[in-house]
Amino acid sequence: MSAIWAGLALGAIYGLVALGYNIVFVSSGVFNFAHAQLLMLGTFVAFFGTVTLGLPPWLVFVLAAVVVALVAVIEERTAIRFVRSTEGLLVTTLGFATLLDGATQVIWGGEPLQVPFFGPSEVVSVAGGQVFPVELVLIGAMVLLTIVFVLVSRFSMLGIAMLAVSEDREAALMRGINVRAYAVGAFAVAGAVAGALGPLVGPKTFAVATLGTALALKGFVAMAIGGFGSAPGALIGGLAVGLIEALAGRYLGQSFATLMVFVALLAVLLFKPTGLFGHARERVV
Amino acid sequence: MLSVKDLVTGYGDMRVVREVSFDVLPGEVTALLGRNGAGKTTTLRAIAGLNKITSGSVRLDGADIGPLPPHRRIRAGLGVVQENKRVFKRHTVEANLLLGGYSTGVRRKQLRESLEEVYELFPALRGRTSTPAGQLSGGQQQMLAIGQAIMGRPKLLMLDEPSAGLAPAIVLEVMDSVEKLKRSGLGILLVEQAVEAAVGVADRVAVLEIGRVVMSGPAGAIDDLEIIKEAYFGRVPGTDAGLTTGAPD
Structure with a gap:
């Protein structure tokens, strides 16, 4: 049972990365390869706020959310807005991810930094099973965020408009929706969420400059399993990846942990190419 | 209401529409006719802000809307129904309609009134409020697309090929709704290939050929559709019957 708890907690982090990918993808049609690095930046800001500045927990959450949201908006303004092609966006978002990897290493060094949890340790x-309180909070936070995003997207006009932008940007423009503002807003929200969770992710993963790269791949797999554009898919996909990794590592050996994650991905894509909760998209040709 | 003057537009460096001019007045339908590739949709897209205007002006109630981004043109009073029934297929009928008014500054109370107006205009939608738009028939999707545009309470409605792909009986129903909207005082720009359907509701016509207006004038002056059909095929008729050739003044 302890392995299951550890897997669920790790899966919640993968799910958070997948949720961030989805928020931006749904609202702007952009796949932000730098999102895992934004989550990584959140852990560093959490370390900075908690250890370096000694701020109270609530202020660390606010600081991390604001800083990472700002960085995400800067990314949208510099690496996304003026790029027209999908191939170009692949290069610029990966470039921004590399920039964040490098910047955090320059500022905080290459050694893992321990981010203390504000609650019991x-x-x-x-x-x-044995579980750390921060892991329970992480799992709860991921479930809560998923519920919030499902409610917003299904029952608020903002969410309905966001999905409309995702389905047909031009038609959304013709309904008076400012799709560019939605794109900036999506980056800001995804960044704020990633930042605000830094104080919860950091105690589990440490703040380390290689964290973004490690999370990016598993977050992508979580999204592919759950389905592009689906918040429940991000949750289920993330938890599935975390569980498979933890249980395969526990019972088959560590060398099989990542391998089994990709076996599961292949199985899902073989039987349901759009992912568990994804929809096939129509395309006008 | 809408005044398009010497409009030049296209795609990238390619000019598709050259010095096109026409007006749409309140309570009137101006039909923009022409065969496939004449530049009708490109003209509409330029007015809506989806294609860049190279030169010329687009004025709505005297205000130059040319420099505005597309969503601000909609908020300024343009209602656009694009070709191919561009509704949001995963959303319900009611969500589609509410979206039509949501971002145009229409108040919540007015949205409810507008919903009722749309259901009166298209009773077929009333019983399907919770149905995903993707499950509607082609005709109902077209009605929904028009309803969406009306929800924004536009001053001018632009319809791009509303009869395309619809059964004749449904085309009559759609054109009947256009007639009703016209009688309510709305100015309407109707882009069509189906000459008979368009001329039936139009007050003015402008025929485009290879990006230029080759004929324009009051629809009432047309007593023989063959005149327009000749213009379609490049044989521009004379100025009899009150019609003028080339761009209007």
Whole structure:
């Protein structure tokens, strides 16, 4: 059971990356390869706020959310807005990710930095397994965020408009929707969420400049399994990847952990290419 | 209402429409006719802000809307129904309609009133409010697309090939709704290939040929559709019957 808890907590982090990919993808049609690096930046800001400045927890959350949201908006303004082609966006978002990797290494160095959790740090026993409180909070935060995004996208006009932009940007423009503002807003929201979760992710992963690259791939797999554009898909995909990785590592050996994740991905894509919760998209040709 | 003057537009460096001019007045339908590739849709897209205007002007109620981005043109009073029934297929009928008014500054109370107006205009939509738009018939999708545009309470409605791909009986129903909207005082720019359907509701016509207006004038002056059909095929008729050739003044 302890392996399951560890897998779910790790899966919640993958799910957060996938959710960030989805928020931006749904609103602007852009796949932001730098999103995992934004989550990584959140852990560094959490370290800076907690350890370096000694700020109270609530202020660390706010600081991390604001800083990462700002960086995400800067990314949209410099690496996204003026790029017309999908291939170009691949290069510029990967470039921004590399820039963030390098910047964090220059500022905070290459060694992993421990981000203290603001709550209790003793292991607790839940459902027959050992789990850290921060891991339970991470899982709860991911579930809560998914519920919020599902409710917003289904029952608010903002969410309905966001999905309309995702389905047909030009038709959305012709309904008076400012699709560019939605794109900036999506980057800001995805950045704020990534930043605000830095104080929860950091205690589990440490703040380290290689974290973004490590999370990017598994976050992408989580999104592919769950389905592009689906918040519940991000949650289920993330938790599935975390569980498979933890259980395969526990029972088959560490060398099989990542391998089994990709076996699961292949199986899902073989039987449901759009992912578990994804939709096939119509394209006007 | 809408005044298009010497409009030049196209795609990138390619000029598709050259010095096109026409007006749309309140409570009137101006039909922009022409065969496939004549530049009708390109003209409409330029007015809507989807294609860049190289030169010329587009004025709505006297205000130059040419420099505005597309979404601000919609908020300024343009209602656009694009070709191919561009509704949001995963959203319900009601969500599609509410979206039509959501970003145009229409108040919540007015949105409810507008919804009722749309259901009165298209009773077929009333019983399908919770149906995803993708499950509607082609005709109902076209009605929904028109309803979406009306929800924004536009001053001018632009319809791009509303009869395309529809059964004749549905075309009559759609054109009947155009007639009703015209009678409510709305100015309408109707882009069509189907000459008979368009001339039936039009007050003015302008025929485009290879990006230029080759004939324009009051629809009432046309007593023989063959005149327009000749213009379609490049044989520009004389100025009899009150019609003028070339761009209007």
